Amino acid sequence: MLLALSAMLVAAKLLGELAERVGQPAVLGELIAGVLLGGSVLGVVPTEGVPGELIHLLAELGLLLLLFEIGLEVDLRGLFRVGPASLAVAVVGVVVPFTLGYLFWAHVVPAPATTVDRGVVAILIGATLTATSVGITARVLSDLGSLNTLEARIIVGAAVIDDVLGLVILTVVSGIATGTGISVSGVVWTLAVAVGFLVAAVLIGRFIMPRLFDLVVRMQVRFVLLVFSVAFALALSALAAAAGSALIIGAFAAGIILSGTNQFDTIEQEVRPVASVFTPIFFVSVGASLNLALLNPATPESRKILALAGGITLLAILGKVVAGWAAPWLNFRRLVVGVGMVPRGEVGLIFADMGRRSGLLTSELFGAVLIMIMATTFVTPPVLKSLIGPARSP
Amino acid sequence: MLLALSAMLVAAKLLGELAERVGQPAVLGELIAGVLLGGSVLGVVPTEGVPGELIHLLAELGLLLLLFEIGLEVDLRGLFRVGPASLAVAVVGVVVPFTLGYLFWAHVVPAPATTVDRGVVAILIGATLTATSVGITARVLSDLGSLNTLEARIIVGAAVIDDVLGLVILTVVSGIATGTGISVSGVVWTLAVAVGFLVAAVLIGRFIMPRLFDLVVRMQVRFVLLVFSVAFALALSALAAAAGSALIIGAFAAGIILSGTNQFDTIEQEVRPVASVFTPIFFVSVGASLNLALLNPATPESRKILALAGGITLLAILGKVVAGWAAPWLNFRRLVVGVGMVPRGEVGLIFADMGRRSGLLTSELFGAVLIMIMATTFVTPPVLKSLIGPARSP
Numbered sequence: 001m002l003l004a005l006s007a008m009l010v011a012a013k014l015l016g017e018l019a020e021r022v023g024q025p026a027v028l029g030e031l032i033a034g035v036l037l038g039g040s041v042l043g044v045v046p047t048e049g050v051p052g053e054l055i056h057l058l059a060e061l062g063l064l065l066l067l068f069e070i071g072l073e074v075d076l077r078g079l080f081r082v083g084p085a086s087l088a089v090a091v092v093g094v095v096v097p098f099t100l101g102y103l104f105w106a107h108v109v110p111a112p113a114t115t116v117d118r119g120v121v122a123i124l125i126g127a128t129l130t131a132t133s134v135g136i137t138a139r140v141l142s143d144l145g146s147l148n149t150l151e152a153r154i155i156v157g158a159a160v161i162d163d164v165l166g167l168v169i170l171t172v173v174s175g176i177a178t179g180t181g182i183s184v185s186g187v188v189w190t191l192a193v194a195v196g197f198l199v200a201a202v203l204i205g206r207f208i209m210p211r212l213f214d215l216v217v218r219m220q221v222r223f224v225l226l227v228f229s230v231a232f233a234l235a236l237s238a239l240a241a242a243a244g245s246a247l248i249i250g251a252f253a254a255g256i257i258l259s260g261t262n263q264f265d266t267i268e269q270e271v272r273p274v275a276s277v278f279t280p281i282f283f284v285s286v287g288a289s290l291n292l293a294l295l296n297p298a299t300p301e302s303r304k305i306l307a308l309a310g311g312i313t314l315l316a317i318l319g320k321v322v323a324g325w326a327a328p329w330l331n332f333r334r335l336v337v338g339v340g341m342v343p344r345g346e347v348g349l350i351f352a353d354m355g356r357r358s359g360l361l362t363s364e365l366f367g368a369v370l371i372m373i374m375a376t377t378f379v380t381p382p383v384l385k386s387l388i389g390p391a392r393s394p
Numbered sequence: 395m396l397l398a399l400s401a402m403l404v405a406a407k408l409l410g411e412l413a414e415r416v417g418q419p420a421v422l423g424e425l426i427a428g429v430l431l432g433g434s435v436l437g438v439v440p441t442e443g444v445p446g447e448l449i450h451l452l453a454e455l456g457l458l459l460l461l462f463e464i465g466l467e468v469d470l471r472g473l474f475r476v477g478p479a480s481l482a483v484a485v486v487g488v489v490v491p492f493t494l495g496y497l498f499w500a501h502v503v504p505a506p507a508t509t510v511d512r513g514v515v516a517i518l519i520g521a522t523l524t525a526t527s528v529g530i531t532a533r534v535l536s537d538l539g540s541l542n543t544l545e546a547r548i549i550v551g552a553a554v555i556d557d558v559l560g561l562v563i564l565t566v567v568s569g570i571a572t573g574t575g576i577s578v579s580g581v582v583w584t585l586a587v588a589v590g591f592l593v594a595a596v597l598i599g600r601f602i603m604p605r606l607f608d609l610v611v612r613m614q615v616r617f618v619l620l621v622f623s624v625a626f627a628l629a630l631s632a633l634a635a636a637a638g639s640a641l642i643i644g645a646f647a648a649g650i651i652l653s654g655t656n657q658f659d660t661i662e663q664e665v666r667p668v669a670s671v672f673t674p675i676f677f678v679s680v681g682a683s684l685n686l687a688l689l690n691p692a693t694p695e696s697r698k699i700l701a702l703a704g705g706i707t708l709l710a711i712l713g714k715v716v717a718g719w720a721a722p723w724l725n726f727r728r729l730v731v732g733v734g735m736v737p738r739g740e741v742g743l744i745f746a747d748m749g750r751r752s753g754l755l756t757s758e759l760f761g762a763v764l765i766m767i768m769a770t771t772f773v774t775p776p777v778l779k780s781l782i783g784p785a786r787s788p
Contacts, residue, residue: 002632002641009625017613026615050447057448219411221420223670230671231403238396247396273664274671276617277624 001051004037005058005281007044011037012280025143027136028381030280034287045288059285062278063135064251068233069275070138070147070156071255072268076202078153079256085327086157092326093158093341094130094165097319101126104315109308121365124355127173128348128369129316131166133377134159134248135282136343140381144388150332155340158323162341163246164194173351194245198253201236205257213261225263226270232258289349290374294367305364309371316372317342317379336387343380344373395445398431399452399675401438405431406674419537421530422775424674428681439682453679456672457529458645462627463669464532464541464550465649466662470596472547473650479721480551486720487552487735488524488559491713495520498709503702515759518749521567522742522763523710525560527771528553528642529676530737534775538782544726549734552717556735557640558588567745584638591637592647595630599651607655619657620664626652683743684768688761699758703765710766711736711773730781737774738767 011033019029037044046052079086105122137159141152168191209232216228233254240250258267297303324338352369355361361369405427413423431438440446473480499516531553535546562585603626610622627648634644652661691697718732746763749755755763 002628002635006625006629006632009621009628013613013615013618013621016615017618020615050444050451053444054448054451219407221407221410221414223667224407224411226667227403227407227671227674231400231407234396234403235400238400241396270667273617273620273667277621277668280621 001046001054004044004046004051004055008033008037008055008281008284009277012284016280020143023385025140025381025385027139027143027283028378030283031287031378031381034284035290035292036287037284038288038290040290040292045285047288055281055285058278059282060247062275062280062282063248064233064237065230065271065275066135066139066279066282067248067251068230068255069268069271070134070142071252071257072259072264072271073142073147074153074156074256074259076256076259078148079157082150082154082157082330085154085330085332087161088326089154089158089323089337089341090161090165093132093320093323094162094169096322097129097316098126098169100315100319101129101312104311109311121355121360124173124351124360125312125365125369127169128351128355128372129312129319129344130162130169131344131348131351132159132162132320132341133343133348134163134252136377136380137340137384139279139283140384141340141388144385146388151336151340154327154330154332154337158337158341160198160249160252163249164191164198166246168194170351173354190244193243194249197240197243197245198249201240201250201253202256205236205253206260209257210261213258213263217263223270225266226274229254229258229267229271230274286377289370291367291370294371301364305367305371308365308368309375312368313372313375316344316376333387336384339380339383339387343377348373395440395448398438398440398445398449402427402431402675402678403671406678410674414537417779419534419775419779421533421537421677422772424677425681425772425775428678429684429686430681431678432682432684434684434686439679441682449675449679452672453676454641456669456674456676457642458627458631459624459665459669460529460533460673460676461642461645462624462649463662463665464528464536465646465651466653466658466665467536467541468547468550468650468653470600470650470653472542473551476544476548476551476724479548479724479726481555482720483548483552483717483731483735484555484559487526487714487717488556488563490716491523491710492520492563494709494713495523495706498705503705515749515754518567518745518754519706519759519763521563522745522749522766523706523713523738524556524563525738525742525745526553526556526714526735527737527742528557528646530771530774531734531778533673533677534778535734535782538779540782545730545734548721548724548726548731552731552735554592554643554646557643558585558592560640562588564745567748587637588639588643591634591639592643595634595644595647596650599630599647600654603651604655607652607657611657617664619660620668623648623652623661623665624668680771683764685761685764688765695758699761699765702759702762703769706762707766707769710738710770727781730778733774733777733781737771742767 012030015029015033016026017029020026034045036042039045039047046055102122102125105125106118134156137155138147141147141155146152168187172187213225216224233251236254237247237250240253241247258264261267294302294305297306320341321335321338323341324334324336348369352361352366356363356366406424409423409427410420411423414420428439430436433439433441440449496516496519499519500512528550531549532541535541535549540546562581566581607619607622610618627645630648631641631644634647635641652658655661688696688699691700714735715729715732717735718728718730742763746755746760750757750760
């Protein structure tokens with residue numbers, strides 16, 4: 001267990017370094033480290049029982065700390081200024097891939113011989129194509145030292161809005177998957193709670209926390225600022241989840257709130273080492289969940305999966321890239337924003353898993369969705385890097 | 395789960411601050427925070443099921459990071475110079491409490507009406523009195539900024555030797571508890587493995603790691619030194635456990651080894667914030683395991699437990715304090731060293747738990763042992779503080 005953790009950390013840094021040496025973002029190396037340590041190659045990363053749960057928790061902590069750190073670094077005023085652009089990018093980047101996925105399954109693919117309603121499956125496929133994984137893109141932008149460019153702000157804002165929209169879609173999909181149906185009031189309620197939580201947290205937090213931290217800084221125990229900040233991020237994440245929103249939205253909000261405190265510099269400086277130990281665990285875990293056997297074109301069955309996967313991956317990329325052109329009133333590098341929105345991650349996986357467990361997605365279809373998520377994740381870092389250019393020193 | 399973690403962190407820092415304000419070490423406040431959050435007051439700290447396991451593992455990580463940090467800070471040459479004194483203190487501090495505990499149960503306490511062999515129970519009681527919890531004392535010394543005094547070196551060295559001896563006793567006790575008997579060769583083997591691991595690790599590590607880290611430092615990914623150091627500490631802990639030694643000995647050895655690298659300053663500086671987030675989880679967990687109901691003298695049964703507990707606590711304190719006089723050839727503040735060896739912790743708990751599960755210890759006796767462990771843990775910080783004097787700035 002400890003050895004597995006240790007191996008994950010070392011492999012992440014070694015392959016991260018290798019990636020940087022060949023001009024790629026470090027996060028790509030960490031993902032590949034995960035593939036190598038994962039079940040389909042070395043099988044070092046535990047996935048089941050208590051060790052699996054612990055790795056999962058540490059990975060989750062890593063993701064929370066990453067979002068918290070990004071929240072700290074992002075300039076709130078800048079985020080507001082690009083707000084409408086982010087909103088447009090997010091909405092187009094959800095609607096287009098969803099529609100493409102739906103049409104692809106409902107009208108393009110030959111009807112399969114199952115009793116499951118084709119339209120329902122099509123909705124599910126569409127849903128898996130919607131939610132951007134903010135973690136990957138933000139890490140790439142952070143690796144390249146461009147978190148405070150105009151494009152990065154639009155992407156991060158849109159990815160957060162994406163997560164909020166993802167929650168709404170989740171309500172719809174789980175209504176379908178459990179067969180309880182969909183109610184308009186339920187959808188509106190989810191949206192209101194998610195948006196309301198984010199707005200209320202940031203408004204109240206920006207008012208209260210600077211005053212509170214002016215008191216905290218007068219305490220003398222070691223690292224009191226750091227520990228309180230991490231505790232605040234954890235609490236706000238839990239609160240977000242309890243309010244029906246997503247953990248990572250809470251962590252991001254916590255970062256934005258604390259970026260308004262007077263002790264912001266110290267907090268950022270002390271959070272960084274802590275985050276740096278945990279975020280690799282998240283990316284290695286993501287890499288480890290890739291089943292390489294799915295990519296083997298030797299059997300006719302996997303060829304079928306690969307063909308399906310190729311189709312939806314293409315739609316997944318296309319649907320997000322066009323979102324870069326969604327805000328014509330603002331002048332920015334549209335391709336950077338479009339590509340930045342491409343990686344899918346946790347949320348897509350959640351949808352796919354719900355579909356598989358409810359029997360709506362066959363294991364082939366589930367495999368194809370998994371490949372799509374992996375492909376979009378692995379393709380983004382190098383493309384984004386080549387679009388943005390060499391790393392600036394942070 | 396996240397909320398519990400958050401509450402543990404905030405409470406630890408608030409009560410730690412309060413403790414420092416009233417002139418006590420911060421760790422005392424963290425322990426009290428644990429009591430307040432634990433099952434007998436607020437019940438916030440999860441103890442069962444998967445959340446309980448996870449908190450336990452995070453606490454373990456905290457302890458490992460603490461021992462690693464202490465290993466980094468301790469001056470190896472200084473440790474060697476006081477080696478014989480540490481050894482004498484450790485041996486006396488194991489033999490005397492063991493003998494006192496054995497005699498107390500075998501000859502002083504009136505024979506209870508059970509079928510269990512009295513001598514066997516007496517050995518078990520003696521064993522629970524032997525092992526010093528290096529965590530508490532080292533934290534107090536670190537809180538007071540006196541980790542590099544002569545006394546602190548003797549204590550830390552003796553506490554580590556104590557842990558090695560504790561493993562030997564563990565072999566004996568588990569032989570008794572499982573009824574498989576004790577073999578001399580088994581005992582010698584355990585001792586050889588534990589000592590051999592520590593010596594080999596430090597010797598080989600001090601040779602290899604400085605060269606390896608001179609290479610690591612040429613890598614450019616963020617926080618590569620920190621992540622490799624933590625990974626090394628985790629790996630050596632796992633290796634120590636696999637070699638039949640204790641996790642914390644591995645972590646301590648890792649610290650000592652890396653204190654010989656040229657990048658030692660950077661490592662120490664970056665490990666500190668990470669450790670500072672996790673060590674409070676350990677101390678809060680320890681505090682949370684105290685069942686306040688045991689201390690309630692209202693019922694005759696708990697009065698009996700309290701009387702027993704009072705007896706063995708006295709022996710526990712006496713047996714360790716006299717160990718301060720075990721090295722007459724060296725001139726140091728003997729009371730400081732003796733008191734520093736008083737806190738019992740995890741290892742004693744492990745013995746007691748084995749006894750309880752094998753039916754050798756009645757629940758009353760188990761309760762008394764628990765109280766002894768708690769009392770020695772809570773009594774040491776303020777006494778040590780008053781002996782050492784006010785904190786020097788670190």
